[in-house]
Amino acid sequence: MKQNKYFPVIYGIISALIAFIAVFFIAQRTFHFSLPMAILSAGIFAAFFYVLSYFRGHASYEIKAIVAKYHLTDEELAKITGMKASDFPIYHNKLQLIIPKRQWPRVLNALQEYDAKQQNKLKDQENNLD
Numbered sequence: 001m002k003q004n005k006y007f008p009v010i011y012g013i014i015s016a017l018i019a020f021i022a023v024f025f026i027a028q029r030t031f032h033f034s035l036p037m038a039i040l041s042a043g044i045f046a047a048f049f050y051v052l053s054y055f056r057g058h059a060s061y062e063i064k065a066i067v068a069k070y071h072l073t074d075e076e077l078a079k080i081t082g083m084k085a086s087d088f089p090i091y092h093n094k095l096q097l098i099i100p101k102r103q104w105p106r107v108l109n110a111l112q113e114y115d116a117k118q119q120n121k122l123k124d125q126e127n128n129l130d
Contacts, residue, residue: 019042062108
């Protein structure tokens with residue numbers, strides 16, 4: 001799967017920048033904070049949104065990479081994760097993550113366990129050949 005490995009970082013920076021600008025102006029204009037307090041509060045919110053967006057982008061990248069690595073179908077994904085096949089539409093050989101973001105960690109965890117099992121099977125097969 002050829003995706004940009006910097007996607008989570010770029011996504012996080014854009015999210016943090018938008019959050020910083022929004023909170024800065026809200027703090028200054030609505031709450032009449034002083035300039036240093038507005039910058040401090042905007043910086044705290046920007047850091048929070050950077051971390052949140054980074055991990056969402058990273059989870060999306062990891063899920064799609066594992067699916068592409070093993071060429072998983074929607075039925076196989078449903079079996080691995082215990083969810084419905086309709087939760088994992090695949091268009092033009094690319095997974096569309098339409099499930100709620102709060103369920104991404106569960107899906108990622110299940111796929112990482114599947115990946116570890118597949119790698120262990122491969123190692124066992126290599127050891128049996130030797």
